[in-house]
Amino acid sequence: MIYTLTMNPALDYVVDLPKLTLGEVNRAKEEHVFYGGKGLNVAVILRELGFDSCCLGFVAGFTGDEIVRGLNEELHLHSQMIRVKQGMTRINVKIHSDLETELNGVGPIIQQQDLDQLFQQLDVLHDGDVLILSGSIPVSMSKDIYGDILERLSHKKIHVVVDATGELLMKTLCYHPFLVKPNNHELAELFGVEFKSIEDIEFYARELQKMGAQNVLISMAKDGSLLVDENGQVHHLGVCQGTVKNSVGAGDSMVAGFVAGYLSGWDYQEILKLATATGGATAFSSGLACRQKIEELLKQLQEGEKQ
Numbered sequence: 307m308i309y310t311l312t313m314n315p316a317l318d319y320v321v322d323l324p325k326l327t328l329g330e331v332n333r334a335k336e337e338h339v340f341y342g343g344k345g346l347n348v349a350v351i352l353r354e355l356g357f358d359s360c361c362l363g364f365v366a367g368f369t370g371d372e373i374v375r376g377l378n379e380e381l382h383l384h385s386q387m388i389r390v391k392q393g394m395t396r397i398n399v400k401i402h403s404d405l406e407t408e409l410n411g412v413g414p415i416i417q418q419q420d421l422d423q424l425f426q427q428l429d430v431l432h433d434g435d436v437l438i439l440s441g442s443i444p445v446s447m448s449k450d451i452y453g454d455i456l457e458r459l460s461h462k463k464i465h466v467v468v469d470a471t472g473e474l475l476m477k478t479l480c481y482h483p484f485l486v487k488p489n490n491h492e493l494a495e496l497f498g499v500e501f502k503s504i505e506d507i508e509f510y511a512r513e514l515q516k517m518g519a520q521n522v523l524i525s526m527a528k529d530g531s532l533l534v535d536e537n538g539q540v541h542h543l544g545v546c547q548g549t550v551k552n553s554v555g556a557g558d559s560m561v562a563g564f565v566a567g568y569l570s571g572w573d574y575q576e577i578l579k580l581a582t583a584t585g586g587a588t589a590f591s592s593g594l595a596c597r598q599k600i601e602e603l604l605k606q607l608q609e610g611e612k613q
Contacts, residue, residue: 308352308359308436308565309428313443313451314413315343315387316396317369318554326403340554340593341376342398344440344469347555347594349383351562351584354597357569361385362427364444366414367394386427390420393444400554413444421451425458433463436565439478440469440558453477465568469561472496479518486514487523487561507532508540521574523564523581525557531582535574543578546586546603555594560585563600579607 318341321334349359365373365387373395377385396411431437437459439452448454452474456466465484468475471492479486494501497510511522511534520536530544563584567577583604587595590603 310345310349310359310361310438312343312345312363315373316398318342318398320400322402344558347558348438348562350594351559355566357566364388364390365395366390370395388423390414415446416444436465438467449473456481482518485521486519490526533578541575541578543582548590550589556585556589559588
């Protein structure tokens with residue numbers, strides 16, 4: 307079974323306007339509301355690729371009620387979200403204009419009894435299950451939380467994927483997560499360096515591997531992606547060809563593609579192609595990718611390799 311954990315989901319209010327002018331009334335040209343949160347995005351793409359999953363996480367207030375309704379009735383995802391008493395699930399405003407601008411909400415207040423309930427859910431995971439830890443956490447929570455989860459599950463053979471930044475990521479490495487996926491900017495911030503070449507990125511990806519990560523996947527926007535696999539092999543792949551419409555969820559889509567490829571028994575070069583195709587399919591769509599677009603881009607990558 308695949309489980310996605312989204313500690314801090316959100317309703318994403320996405321607006322398009324020709325130009326954003328500060329200090330004035332700006333009228334949207336187009337608007338959409340999405341059920342946001344990195345783990346939820348992963349679950350949606352996994353479903354497109356034919357894999358069921360269970361969404362875990364925290365929700366609160368009327369916005370949390372809408373998240374649960376949307377997961378069940380519109381996205382048709384299985385969820386076991388925990389309702390907490392204080393605060394509200396975030397509303398994140400994402401403005402697509404001459405520059406992309408985001409305003410992210412705070413999130414609910416997570417208390418000890420809420421964490422205890424989460425740990426009870428995680429205790430039912432079995433050997434061979436996949437747990438995907440994605441994104442930020444509410445400000446009320448400790449940066450140790452992802453590490454605490456891996457420690458609690460360390461006696462089981464669970465494939466843990468960590469898509470997080472800073473301390474949240476670093477404190478999981480000693481528990482040997484199956485996959486970590488920072489982008490190139492997040493990787494540079496982790497080590498306080500500036501990259502000047504692909505060789506620099508590979509070097510620090512290997513540093514994460516030395517610190518405990520089994521597989522390290524680095525997304526690099528227009529420069530493609532780089533994977534250092536658990537066998538120490540390096541795979542580098544460029545981007546798909548298409549028009550970028552949306553960057554939200556592209557990294558989450560890559561995670562879903564990687565997991566789907568691995569569970570399908572593919573080798574790591576083919577897994578990276580699927581991850582790249584899923585990320586590109588979302589980037590070239592107004593929302594998250596559909597299976598048809600993923601398959602189209604995967605074929606593009608496969609044919610490009612033959613040429």
